[in-house]
Amino acid sequence: RLADPMKHLTVLTALLLLALGAPASADPVLGTWASPPDHKGQTGHMQLSRCGGAICGTLVRAFTKAGAPTVTPNVGKLLLWDMVPNGGNAYRGRVYVPLMKGEFPAEVLVSGNRLTVRGCNRVGLCRAQTWTRVN
Numbered sequence: 001r002l003a004d005p006m007k008h009l010t011v012l013t014a015l016l017l018l019a020l021g022a023p024a025s026a027d028p029v030l031g032t033w034a035s036p037p038d039h040k041g042q043t044g045h046m047q048l049s050r051c052g053g054a055i056c057g058t059l060v061r062a063f064t065k066a067g068a069p070t071v072t073p074n075v076g077k078l079l080l081w082d083m084v085p086n087g088g089n090a091y092r093g094r095v096y097v098p099l100m101k102g103e104f105p106a107e108v109l110v111s112g113n114r115l116t117v118r119g120c121n122r123v124g125l126c127r128a129q130t131w132t133r134v135n
Contacts, residue, residue, distance in 0.1 A: 027050075028089050028110045029048050029055055029083070029089070029091060029108060029110050029115065030048055030049060030050070030055070031047075031048060031133055031134070031135055032045050032046065032047050032048075032060070032134040033045070033046045033048065033057075033115050033131040033132065033133055033134060034046075034131055034132050034133075034134050035129060035131050036129055036130065036131070037065065038099070039099065040065070041064070041065030042062055042063060042064060042065065042070065042072070043062070043063045044059050044060075044061060044062045044063070044072075044074070045059070045060050045061040045062075045134055046058065046059055046060070046079065046080070046131065047060045048080065048083075051081065053084070054081065054083055054084050054093065055080070055083035055084070055091060055093070056078055056080055056081040056082070056083065057078070057079055057080030057081075057083070058076065058078050059074050059075050059076065059077055059079055060075065060076075061075065062074070073098075074098050077096070077098075078096070079095060080093060080094070080095050080106065080108070080117070081093060081094050082094050083106075083108060086107070088109075089109060089110040089111065090107065090109045091107070091108040091109075092105070092106070092108075093105075093106055093108070094106055095117065095119045097119060100121075102121070104119040104121055105119065105120060106118065106119040107119075113132055113133040114130055114131070114132060115130070115131045115132075115133070116128055116129070116130045116131075117129050117130075117131065
């Protein structure tokens, strides 16, 4: 006589969960972040997601000074890449700065719903922006 199939399913599910281990905790840098206004007063939403073993960020939306959606040449561009953990909620990687038409080493620090992005050029001049979490 066959044993209770529901009992077998419960045991099998429990064993599978043990074999897989606990789910990985969500990385605090992942999500959508709003940039502060640029020199034209425009803002953007940057989507940070996993890219292989690192984190990358793509500009997914842009907004005018008045808050209306707009299209810019940078929407859809990868602006952060090769971001890897650097201890705590800090990351290091590369950033493309459209205004300067160049890429630079970058540091990112997550603190609650704030994300500070800091990039430095070859002569050591650094700039930083603080973004806010959208989701």
